Amino acid sequence: MNQWLDDRLHISRLNDKFLRKAFPVHHSFFLGEITLFSLIILILTGILLALSYEPSTQLVNGVPAAYASVLRINSLPFGDMTRRIHHWSANIMVAAAVVHMFRIYFSGAFKRPREVNWWIGMLLLIFTVLTAVTGYVLPDDNFAFTTLGVIYNITHSIPWIGDIIAKIAFAGDFPGQGVISRFYGYHIMLLPLILLGTTAAHMLIMIKQKHTQPMYAAKLAYKKIVGVPLSTQQTPIMIILLLLQAGIILLFSAFIPVHPVEVFGPPDVLNPVANIKPDWYLVWIFGVLAIWPPQLSFTFAGGEFNTEFFGALVIPGVIIGLMMAVPLLDRAKENMYYAEAPTEHPKRLAAGIAFCTLMLVLSVAGYKADLLQAKVMSSDMANPIFWVLSVVLPIAAYFATLGIVRGIKSLREADARETLAHGHPTETTAHSADD
Amino acid sequence: MTTKARKVDSEISRRKFVTGAIGITSGVAGISLLSLLGGLTAKKFISEQEKMISSGDTLVHADGDNKGQPIDPSSLKDDQYFLAYPADKDGKIRDQGIATKFNAVMVLKYPADKLVEPLKKEATASGIVVLTTVCTHAGCTIGARDKEHNFPCGCHGSKFNGYTGAVVAQPAPLPLPQLPIKIEGNKLVVAGNWLSPVLGAPKTEGATQEVKV
């Protein structure tokens, strides 16, 4: 059978190229795979949901047909479970992609020759988030309705061309009849196709360029590719990982509901959802919106540059631009071979930590409305507090990281010196523990 | 040699021709395909204009016991406020909820001394003011009046003065737009367009027109 197929399809040539690809054995290399598996689970559960979902704003018994169909899905056997699995996988996919990105960043894997894959990876991250957001609004519940309204106004805030772009993207003014079917098209056709295409490019480039090698590989066989082949050793590892991940997602879905549409209810402008928030990975943009001072708005040649434009498009654009620019920081002429230890590059490490700190501060700012209500801060002081924090804390984190790395380094050096002097590393450790 | 050179020559011009042909045809095809994007704007859907609140509409209770009934201006007590929908000349309530969020408005009754800027007195009638429920920041619907007499927005923490609609807490850049009204008999009637544009609302004709009441 194998022989028969091979005579016709030359599968063994494929075998040499792809199936024997060596995978370094290190847990941090699983992050990309988790992202990929999430995508697969999302596509499978998504197909199931699409079979019962109805993308329409027509009113059925006073509620949009889309909302009614989601209630119906919830009432099907395992219907609610399928929705939860889909939503949990989306959260995990974004989380895994983000952590995967940090792995690449902290270990220097973005360096020459892998710059292109960093950029493709950034696109993957952006499109993943877009896919999640467009999916999030499909139930057309009160939550989704408010979210859509905010996204519409953000799109609309682009100077000069915002109006026409928003009309094209949202099928006319918002709320209009076409918006749900339009977003359905984005969510189940356009964006998944883009994601699959981009993922394929990401994988092919990775196979062509090979993984960066973990440091242990240098000790085992310098400048040789060390790892286990995809077929067969890596495959069981991947299957176990996939099943473990699927199990965890099932566990979450079974016990933690996500986006309970019956709680939010159908769109109702008289009873808006109190203190609405986007999903966690967009709360930082919500935070920028909340603290961007409206005094900085201006009109130029008929174009309006308002708070929403700056808060939701310019500032996030600058931040994404900075992330895109990361590979340009590296001026090496040589190809990068081995993953670097983060502490060997304290400035890069510190910049990464500072970036995370900024994101955290902005995300807390996204909870401004809640903080005001809880009287944690007054409305006059809230913005100044967040402005100061978003500058001071990242800088503090930067220097704290540098300090800690330097401290660890000098401790290690001291250890090494002692080891040299006494010649018994185990004994010295025991001594210093006694002191 | 010469024959070969000529061959090479004709090869080049053929290549030029093919490149040019591909360039021109794909250019034309590209531009014509772009026209498909025009179909995405869905102009046909926008019958919204007729469904939007407009001059001459009667305001009716949106909620509560009197839901759907015309608001009787003489029954309002000082400091009272509630939500209202517009009904057209035939008494039919205009689109609401999922069809449009802009028709839900707030009717507020003020003690005379509270009618101050940025409210336009000319657009009020015996102490009754009508404001939008749409936050001027990013278009979320504002929440109920709080203890400090402000309208808070749950999205990014803006607050509007509960009497005047003025911004009390940023990021909202502008006060809540006001809708001019008049009293006809014992009905509350819309007397013109929003005095300033409501964020995200489709532009109706004469939306920025000055209203003389």
Ligand code: HEM
């Ligand atoms: C939907 C999202 C993504 C999927 C499905 C995905 C998947 C993968 C997989 C399976 C690998 C193999 C290596 C590994 O497991 O670490 C990989 C490598 C890589 N990814 Fe991603 N990834 C995604 C997002 C990203 C993002 C957001 C970035 C960075 C901005 C990125 C940059 C890279 C780079 C540079 C490599 C090569 C690294 C190396 O060989 O060491 N990817 N990706």
Ligand code: FES
């Ligand atoms: S939409 Fe009201 S504060 Fe942002």
